[in-house]
Amino acid sequence: MKTWWLRLYHRVDPLLTAWMARHGITLLRISLGVVFFWFGVLKFFPGLSPAEGLATRTITTLSLGLLSADAARILLATLETLIGLGLMVGLYLRATLFLLFFQMLGTITPIFLFPAEVFYRIPYAPTLEGQYIFKNMVLISAGLVIGATVRGGRLVAEPLPSERREG
Template identity: 35%
Template sequence: MSVSSQIRPQTSSSSSAAPAAAPPLTAFFDRLAPRLHRYGLMLLRVGLGCVFVWFGVLKVIGQSPAAQLVVDVIPFDTGSWFVPALGWAEVALGVWLLSARAQQLLLPVLAGHLLGTFLVLLLTPQVAFDHANPLLLTMIGEFVVKNVVLLAGAVVVTTRPKG
């Protein structure tokens, strides 16, 4: 008896046994997953584009709940033009996302815009964190931190391989 036979369990002499079949739900999902992935990427791009257009339009028409936050966090006098201009920029970013064109150029612009929203955490932490605790987010803090997900989605849809 060799050492290896002591480590490995003995198998039956018939090695022609068929492997266990995958459960029906797993096999169904395995066939469906590539199609879901392809459509999921498209839905993610369209969803991100629509969110940018929607939020931008709200800023343009003066109905954005985030407008005052934008004004408060900018370290210079913004005047009445800044929030609508930011809104138009967001509309443009959303349309650019929806167009699915020149995505390699879009990513740094989107990343810059979304990373800029984190200025709230740095410049006005009293409105983002409850009791100065970075683990206790206020509603504004949650509003800002959710942009991590938008940024991740932007990375996924702007860097996907062609095909």
């Protein structure tokens, strides 16, 4: 005989799982957009972003000195703000995700260009800037999940009968 809480669990769990499947991607897209928008807007104001120095040095180095630190900051601020807006609004998601992956590619280059600024002890003890870079793996993964739904893909709360695990 099942206890009352087990019966409740079996009644509530499918409802919650279905709700998460229905709304999870949208919430992920919007929250990722807020992060990009927020961090992008901060970069329009010199000195407000903790990643500003390393980011601008990276862009200046990658542009072979063609972009000044100030131009790099404004370019990055604009790029991140556009990515954030695209994700929050949900329009032009393919283009937005392309910009996101392009920007994320740039965020990992300091690992190779400036390893002494990314690690206290190479390769296992990242600095605060290094931790900031490595957390971007989560943002990249979120972009991949959102990208998997751009052509109409959806999460499902229950697997197909042929995909259910036994036991």
